[in-house]
Amino acid sequence: MTQRDTFIEELFKIAKDDKDVIMMSVDMGASSLDQWREELPEQFLFTGISEQHSINLAAGLSASGKKVYVYFMAAWSARCFEQIRYSCALPNNPITILSNGVGLGYAPAGPAHEPNEDIAYMRSLLNIEIHCPRNIPATKELVKLSYKEPKLRYIRLERKYDTRFDLDAGSLHGGIELLKPGLYNNKNRTNKPKVALVSCGYMLGRSADVWERLQSDDVETCLFDMYQIKPNPINNNTFNDFTHIISIEEQTLSGGFGSTVLEGMSDNSINKPLLRIGLPERYIFENGDRDYHLDNNGLSVDSIYSKVEEFIK
Amino acid sequence: MNNKELEKIAKSVRKTLFEIKTRDGIGHLHSSLSCVDILVSLFYDDRTNFNHEKDIVLFGKAHGSPSIYPILADLEYFPKEELDKYCRPGGILRLHSDASIPGCHFVGGSLGNGIGYASGLALANRDKNYYIIMGDSELYEGSVWESLIFISHHNLTNLKIIVDRNGLGTIGETEKMLKLEPLEDKFKSFVGDVKTINGHDFDALRDIFSNDIPQAIIADTIKGKGVSYMEGKWKYHVVIPSSEEDIKTGLEELS
Numbered sequence: 001m002t003q004r005d006t007f008i009e010e011l012f013k014i015a016k017d018d019k020d021v022i023m024m025s026v027d028m029g030a031s032s033l034d035q036w037r038e039e040l041p042e043q044f045l046f047t048g049i050s051e052q053h054s055i056n057l058a059a060g061l062s063a064s065g066k067k068v069y070v071y072f073m074a075a076w077s078a079r080c081f082e083q084i085r086y087s088c089a090l091p092n093n094p095i096t097i098l099s100n101g102v103g104l105g106y107a108p109a110g111p112a113h114e115p116n117e118d119i120a121y122m123r124s125l126l127n128i129e130i131h132c133p134r135n136i137p138a139t140k141e142l143v144k145l146s147y148k149e150p151k152l153r154y155i156r157l158e159r160k161y162d163t164r165f166d167l168d169a170g171s172l173h174g175g176i177e178l179l180k181p182g183l184y185n186n187k188n189r190t191n192k193p194k195v196a197l198v199s200c201g202y203m204l205g206r207s208a209d210v211w212e213r214l215q216s217d218d219v220e221t222c223l224f225d226m227y228q229i230k231p232n233p234i235n236n237n238t239f240n241d242f243t244h245i246i247s248i249e250e251q252t253l254s255g256g257f258g259s260t261v262l263e264g265m266s267d268n269s270i271n272k273p274l275l276r277i278g279l280p281e282r283y284i285f286e287n288g289d290r291d292y293h294l295d296n297n298g299l300s301v302d303s304i305y306s307k308v309e310e311f312i313k
Numbered sequence: 314m315n316n317k318e319l320e321k322i323a324k325s326v327r328k329t330l331f332e333i334k335t336r337d338g339i340g341h342l343h344s345s346l347s348c349v350d351i352l353v354s355l356f357y358d359d360r361t362n363f364n365h366e367k368d369i370v371l372f373g374k375a376h377g378s379p380s381i382y383p384i385l386a387d388l389e390y391f392p393k394e395e396l397d398k399y400c401r402p403g404g405i406l407r408l409h410s411d412a413s414i415p416g417c418h419f420v421g422g423s424l425g426n427g428i429g430y431a432s433g434l435a436l437a438n439r440d441k442n443y444y445i446i447m448g449d450s451e452l453y454e455g456s457v458w459e460s461l462i463f464i465s466h467h468n469l470t471n472l473k474i475i476v477d478r479n480g481l482g483t484i485g486e487t488e489k490m491l492k493l494e495p496l497e498d499k500f501k502s503f504v505g506d507v508k509t510i511n512g513h514d515f516d517a518l519r520d521i522f523s524n525d526i527p528q529a530i531i532a533d534t535i536k537g538k539g540v541s542y543m544e545g546k547w548k549y550h551v552v553i554p555s556s557e558e559d560i561k562t563g564l565e566e567l568s
Binding site for chain 2: 048050053059063065087
């Protein structure tokens, strides 16, 4: 099941007992929505292709005590950035935005549908939390969190993700989690690099492959899932055990995920080398699916591995 | 309350606005003056259906929202001394009204968004009446028309849209720059129930606010109303009278 349908289905269970839970579709469908529309029509709002109005409407409903979930395509978050800032962030009206199909998730639809900058612009807002769940358990935890502790939240949902991570729990404590530990913990290995790979969402799969290859090369490497972009979860102990930090993202590098890592390190006086790996500064006008684009834009496992190898030399 | 009394209050409101705006030269006096009579009719004419203790007024055109400050002060939403501190450190009254000010209900300042926000309030509280005062140049924002589609579909008749149709944008007349007419027809095609009135005529205002209030009211107004040299002159959108002579003339005309 997709993260989107998981979220909507879990929320549906809560909504059945709470009439204040409202699901808003900005002309977006989902198999999980059909049940909602049939059984809870009073708690379902179709707003058409109107991102600006939808956010304003959600803010007004929120100000009236409703728990509103706005579901649209991630690419259109820029289209209602002003409304998210003005009607939600400024007056602190909590709503949950389900932003589906982040990164290159809609490839081959082209760059209009592929938001490779949304982390950068959304995290510039105040009074907002940004989450990137990696798996189904984390998605379910976000449903609970958004319901129990209403806040302005931007939840970046993957259309596809690496199901290897579904075996992990979905705790939301801390915002950054050690997903794959290093195979060594030998203090005598003082001259060897200790590498922290930091990623989120779809890129965790490729990062895990790089992690595996580095391990087999006798490089002590850990993989972190930084699933919470804002508030920045990095503290002064986050990278204590490491000599090199590498961020891996499916965003362009201007202000994106790697910049979040960089800021977290800087703000916590972590003076260690950081390599930011992400998409090139260009819009991709080529045919191809998500993996094709990643492979051809510096984010194949081989390419990431080579960059890491060069960095830690 | 008869028209003479309402006119007297409106003049007093305009005078206060003129005083607080010219004191530091901050804000949009021109836009604030055009919607004063609409507000005075709502808040003071006891023959309208409006009840300020129950009904909510929001501003889409928040740059004109200081027009409500003298009224809210008079009705003791906050001390009158706050008017003297308008836009000054320590004061609660800002250039654009926001929900931190007693009697105000929305963060103001970004055009085209108030109506969508108001539609959320109106949908969630069907038993409550909302009045949103919008600028005519605000109607250039596409989000307004997105909201009108929604308001019409959900029959949000508890939300009344009042367009302060002063005919001027920041740098000229709407009909010369980028025409909005036929405005009534445009609104009619979205929400059906629309009337155009003279926004400075207390009989017309009473009539519209005391019977079945239409979903949308286009109130023809004069930007800068009450100060002869400002009336209908677009250049005053961002210009506040500052010369001794202009201030003296303005105060005399509003006294």
